[in-house]
Amino acid sequence: MTDSPLALVGESNSDRAEIWQSLLSQIGFEVRVCFDKETFLKIALTSFEPYLLIVEQAFIGSDINNLNFIFKHDKSSLPVIAVYCDSREEEERQSAINEPDFRFTLPVNEKPVVNKLVGMVCAATGEKIDRAMPADREEAVRYILRKFGVPENVKAFEYLVTMINCCIDNPDLSVKVTSLLYPRVAVIHGTTPASVEKLARSALDFLWENGNRELVLSYLGYEAKNKNERPSVGEFAVLVADRLSARFK
Secondary structure, X not given: OOOOOEEEEEOOOHHHHHHHHHHHHHOOOEEEEEOOHHHHHHXXXXXXXXXXXXXXXXHHOOHHHHHHHHHHHOOXXXXXXXXEEOOHHHHXXXXXXXXXOEEEEOOOOHHHHHHHHHHHHHHHHHHHHHHOOOOOHHHHHHHHHHHHOOOOOOHHHHHHHHHHHHHHHOHXXXXXXXXXXXXXXXXXXXXXXXXXXXHHHHHHHHHHHHOOHHHHHHHHXXXXXXXXXXXXHHHHHHHHHHHHHOOOO
């Protein structure tokens, strides 16, 4: 994944840490595991905006309240904080004295927990994208495509940039992608409509297989029948254009 989100894990049990390492790596996180609280807190507070802090309650203790306070008052850094406990009783007791973003009990029912974490991280990532958005519209389009994981060193990257900008300037182009949008992009880049279509499709195929698919679904609000179904080139261009239109009117 391009620009993989950072997950910082605080865990005293090496076997459980290995499970988190494997589980989070499989869904695209760069994972760092800390086996002592001091190192965990240092990285959490000084690294470049971790996206996910996942920590055992017994490991972090009352310092979870310090993290909650710092991050909720520093709007430039908004990681998702997830805390897990060894028992339901401990979860209920801790819930009365501190409030992370997400709390769960071991043993982990992996799929629901991971789906929940991914959704929360994507929402937080969307907020970060909006806050860091360049003021120049074309640079904003490039920034979003890079965050999604579209390779910048291929021709299709420039085709998609032009396509999205055309849809912002003239929404009617999105109604007739093949007859209007592809030819317009082809003229601008001195190529053929067929080449624009072929390379743009290949770029989206690459994005769906290797990029941040979950972020695309969350940030653009795309509702696929299943996660393997990507938007068409036209749908993708329109979704990005719609997201940016209000900002750059």
